[in-house]
Amino acid sequence: MGKAEAKDIFSDYVREKGLRNTRQREAILETFLSSGKHITVEDLYNSLRRKTPGIGYATVHRNLKLLCESGLANEIKVGTDKARFEIKYGHEHHDHLICIRCGRFIEVKDERIERLQDKLAEANDFVPVRHNKCFGRSRKGA
């Protein structure tokens, strides 16, 4: 699962930016890597308090942002809801389908859509950076 590599990458990234490796940063990455997908700052904060009592919410938030900056994590913003984060390292790009009624949140991918989106962006003088999720009503449970 490459947890060790991820830690090295982050550690290097931090050092190369002139920042410092801290106990908290290590704990945050460790717990983040062990967490499920699409978690919020609060989710991670709550998981961490058990193992790293005293850790601050702002620290978790700041470091999730830093993880995104390093390329290891990915932020998913859904409307006005809390931001969600997922591991990017070792995971392929995918889109998300989100039910506006029950919250069902799944991952999907269509290579043709991806290519067409990139072309459309480029045809309009945009360098594609990211694109957002689709919303719908799930026909499945919940």
Next chain:
Amino acid sequence: MGKAEAKDIFSDYVREKGLRNTRQREAILETFLSSGKHITVEDLYNSLRRKTPGIGYATVHRNLKLLCESGLANEIKVGTDKARFEIKYGHEHHDHLICIRCGRFIEVKDERIERLQDKLAEANDFVPVRHNKCFGRSRKGA
């Protein structure tokens, strides 16, 4: 441009919901129809204060939501930024390309992407409702 029709539609929608047509609602729709695309609540509020002094921010906000409900308007949420609204009546569906650096905000449409997105949603037991914009870096000015 169908301003009169839009007003009738809204007026009817309001009446049929058991709501009331008010001076403010009329002014809000009128000014909204005369405004540019992708405006915020605040934009519209500021435009309105000139012609309808004393109008409240909450009233503008509430009625923009109501306009969306009626199908005349469309809300565009970009990340955590303020919601933007555009006229839907008489306008075709389109996507948006937004520059994360300069804010360039353009409308695009690719029928193939639309169809593939719908299929992908349906294949995953979702009834498509809406989908979000793409972000990139504009190679053009600003």
Next chain:
DNA sequence: ACAATAATGATAATTGTTATCATTAAAACA
């Protein structure tokens, strides 16, 4: 060990949105 300074954690500030509520005013009705 020391000095320099980044990181932390508590908390306050900010921002967009939504709720509250006393007052006003549509619109149905007498």
Next chain:
DNA sequence: TGTTTTAATGATAACAATTATCATTATTGT
């Protein structure tokens, strides 16, 4: 045309997520 009902309004407070502030702590290079 009054009267009554109740939705709408507008001012303001509440909320929720994010971000900023700042005194204190801790990492890193010397």
